[in-house]
Amino acid sequence: MIYLVVLTASGIAALTTLAPSRVLPSVGLTALPDWARWSLAGLALIGVISLGLAILLGPAARRLAGERYPLTQEERGQLSVTDRIEAVNATRQTLLQSATGLVVIGGVVFTALGLGYTARTLDTTQQGQITDRYTKAIEQLGNRQSPDVRLGGIYALQRLAADSPRDRDTIRNVLAAYVRAHDFCTPPTSKSKPPKQCTATTRGVLAKIPLTRPGADVLAALTIAPTLTTASVSPGSTPSTTGRADFSQTRFPRTDLRGVDLRGVDLRGADLRAVDLRSVDLFAANLRGAKLSGADLSSTNLRGVDLFDADLSGAKLRGADLRGTDLRRADLRGLDVLRADLRGADLRGADMTRTDMSGAYMSGVDLRFAGLHGANLGGKDLRGADLFAADLRGANLGGTDLLSVNLTRTDLRGANLSGANLRGADLRAVDLRSVDLFAANLSGANLSGANLSSKDLRGRNLGGANLSGANLRDANLLAANLSGADLRGADLNGADLSGSDLCGSSLCGADLSGADLRGADLGNADLTQASLIGADLRSVMGMTQAQIKAAAKTDATTKF
Structure with a gap:
C-alpha cells in the first residue's frame, strides 16, 4: 500500500512538471512558476529513488539471498547465527551498491535537468540583453541634436545584427527606414528649406550645383543596410524580390555616392538625377521608374538591374556593364555609352532618339518597338538582335552587322544601311524606297x-x-x-x-x-x-x- 501511494504521488508530480497544461486546470490553476515546477521535479525524483530503495531492501533482498518466500520458523531454526549474519550482510552489501548506483543515476538526471534550465535561463537573459541593446540603439537613432550619437546607434545595430542573425531583417528595415526619412531632400526641421538640387528642374541647372556627400549617419545606414540583405544577389543567381534594403522613393539628386555597395537594393522611383555612381556595384538592384537623368554611371555594374521606365536621358554609361539589364520603356536619349556592354539587354520600347550607340556592345539585344529615330548604330554588331516594329527613321546603320536580324514592320524611312550586312535578315513588307542600301549585302534576306x-x-x-x-x-x-x-x-x-x-x-x-x-x-x-x-x-x-x-x-x- 505504501509503495502504491509513493508511486502515485511521484507520477502526479512528474506529470505536473512535464505537462502542466493538462493537470493544472483540473485544480483551478493556469500556470506554475519555474521554481515550483523544478521543486515538483525534485520531489518526483526523490520519490522514485525512495521507492526503488524500498523494493531493493525488501522483496529484492530476499530474492537475491535465494529466498523466494519468507523463511518458516523451522527453517530459521536450522540456520546458525553465523550463516544468517553472513547471508544478510552479503545481501545488504549488494543492495547498498545498487542503491548507490541509483543515487548516482538520479544525480546525473537531476544535473542534466538543471543544466537545461540554466541554458534556457541564459538564452532568456541574452535575449533580454539584445532587447536592451536594440532599445538603446533606437534611442540613439532618434537623437536630433548629435549626428555622432546617431552614427553610434547605427553601428550598434550593425553589431547587434552580427550577434543576433534572427534580427537581421528587422535591423535592415530600420536602417532603410532611417535612410528614407533622412534623404537629401527631407528638411531636418519643418522650418528648413530643401537644398537647391531638390528644386532644380533641368539638367543644366543641376550640373552647375556642386556634388554633395550625404551625412556620415545617412551614408553609414546606406552602406550597412544592403549588407544585411537576405536576398540572393550573387552573379549568376536569380535575383530575389524579397529581403532587399528598401530605399524606394528616396531623393539624392546631385549627390556623390561613390564607394557605396548597392547590390540588390530597392531604389524604385528614387530621385538620383545627376548623381555620381561611378564604379558602384548595383547588381540586381531594382531601379524601376528611377530618375537618373544626367547621372554618371561610368564603369558601374548594372547587370540584371531592373530599369523599366527609368529616366536615363543624358546619363554617362561609359564602360558600364548592362548585360541582361531590363531597359524596357526607359528614356535613353542622349546617352554616352562608349564601351558600355549591352549584350542581351531588353530595350523593348526604349527611347533612344538621336542617341549615339556606336560605341556600345549590342549583340543579341531586344529592340522591339524601340524608338531609334536618328540614332547612330553605325558599324555595330547587332547579330541576333530583334528590331521588330522599331522606329529607325533616319537612323545610321551604315556598316552594321544585321545578320539574320528581325526587321519586320520597322520604319526605315531615310535610314542609312550602306555597307550593312543584311544577310538572312527579315525585311518582309518593309518600305525601303528611301533607304540607302549602297554596297549592302542582302543575300538570303x-x-x-x-x-x-x-x-x-x-x-x-x-x-x-x-x-x-x-x-x-x-x-x-x-x-x-x-x-x-x-x-x-x-x-x-x-x-x-x-x-x-x-x-x-x-x-x-x-x-x-x-x-x-x-x-x-x-x-x-x-x-x-x-x-x-x-x-x-x-x-x-x-x-x-x-x-x-x-x-x-x-x-x-x-x-x-
Missing part, C-alpha cells in the same frame, strides 16, 4: 512584299534572297546578283536587269513587262507564266528564245 520601287540596287548581292511579291518596279538592278533568288509574283515592271545574274532564280508569275534584261544570265531560271511583254531580252544567256517563249508570256514587242 527575306524581302517578301518589300517596297523597292525605283530603288538603286546596282551590283547588290541578292543571291538567294526572298523577293516574292516585292515591288521592284523601275528598280535599277544592273549587274546585281539574283542567283537563286525567289522572285515569284514580284513586280519588276520597267526594272533594269541588264547584266544581272538570274541563274536558278524563280520568276514564276513575275511581271517583267518592259524590263531590260540585256546580257542577263537566265540559266536554269523558272520563267513559268512570267510576263515578258515589251521586255528587252537581247543577248540573254542560259536560255534560248524558244525556251523563253515556251515558258513565259511574250508578244511582238518582246525583243530577242
Whole structure:
C-alpha cells in the first residue's frame, strides 16, 4: 500500500512538471512558476529513488539471498547465527551498491535537468540583453541634436545584427527606414528649406550645383543596410524580390555616392538625377521608374538591374556593364555609352532618339518597338538582335552587322544601311524606297512584299534572297546578283536587269513587262507564266528564245 501511494504521488508530480497544461486546470490553476515546477521535479525524483530503495531492501533482498518466500520458523531454526549474519550482510552489501548506483543515476538526471534550465535561463537573459541593446540603439537613432550619437546607434545595430542573425531583417528595415526619412531632400526641421538640387528642374541647372556627400549617419545606414540583405544577389543567381534594403522613393539628386555597395537594393522611383555612381556595384538592384537623368554611371555594374521606365536621358554609361539589364520603356536619349556592354539587354520600347550607340556592345539585344529615330548604330554588331516594329527613321546603320536580324514592320524611312550586312535578315513588307542600301549585302534576306520601287540596287548581292511579291518596279538592278533568288509574283515592271545574274532564280508569275534584261544570265531560271511583254531580252544567256517563249508570256514587242 505504501509503495502504491509513493508511486502515485511521484507520477502526479512528474506529470505536473512535464505537462502542466493538462493537470493544472483540473485544480483551478493556469500556470506554475519555474521554481515550483523544478521543486515538483525534485520531489518526483526523490520519490522514485525512495521507492526503488524500498523494493531493493525488501522483496529484492530476499530474492537475491535465494529466498523466494519468507523463511518458516523451522527453517530459521536450522540456520546458525553465523550463516544468517553472513547471508544478510552479503545481501545488504549488494543492495547498498545498487542503491548507490541509483543515487548516482538520479544525480546525473537531476544535473542534466538543471543544466537545461540554466541554458534556457541564459538564452532568456541574452535575449533580454539584445532587447536592451536594440532599445538603446533606437534611442540613439532618434537623437536630433548629435549626428555622432546617431552614427553610434547605427553601428550598434550593425553589431547587434552580427550577434543576433534572427534580427537581421528587422535591423535592415530600420536602417532603410532611417535612410528614407533622412534623404537629401527631407528638411531636418519643418522650418528648413530643401537644398537647391531638390528644386532644380533641368539638367543644366543641376550640373552647375556642386556634388554633395550625404551625412556620415545617412551614408553609414546606406552602406550597412544592403549588407544585411537576405536576398540572393550573387552573379549568376536569380535575383530575389524579397529581403532587399528598401530605399524606394528616396531623393539624392546631385549627390556623390561613390564607394557605396548597392547590390540588390530597392531604389524604385528614387530621385538620383545627376548623381555620381561611378564604379558602384548595383547588381540586381531594382531601379524601376528611377530618375537618373544626367547621372554618371561610368564603369558601374548594372547587370540584371531592373530599369523599366527609368529616366536615363543624358546619363554617362561609359564602360558600364548592362548585360541582361531590363531597359524596357526607359528614356535613353542622349546617352554616352562608349564601351558600355549591352549584350542581351531588353530595350523593348526604349527611347533612344538621336542617341549615339556606336560605341556600345549590342549583340543579341531586344529592340522591339524601340524608338531609334536618328540614332547612330553605325558599324555595330547587332547579330541576333530583334528590331521588330522599331522606329529607325533616319537612323545610321551604315556598316552594321544585321545578320539574320528581325526587321519586320520597322520604319526605315531615310535610314542609312550602306555597307550593312543584311544577310538572312527579315525585311518582309518593309518600305525601303528611301533607304540607302549602297554596297549592302542582302543575300538570303527575306524581302517578301518589300517596297523597292525605283530603288538603286546596282551590283547588290541578292543571291538567294526572298523577293516574292516585292515591288521592284523601275528598280535599277544592273549587274546585281539574283542567283537563286525567289522572285515569284514580284513586280519588276520597267526594272533594269541588264547584266544581272538570274541563274536558278524563280520568276514564276513575275511581271517583267518592259524590263531590260540585256546580257542577263537566265540559266536554269523558272520563267513559268512570267510576263515578258515589251521586255528587252537581247543577248540573254542560259536560255534560248524558244525556251523563253515556251515558258513565259511574250508578244511582238518582246525583243530577242
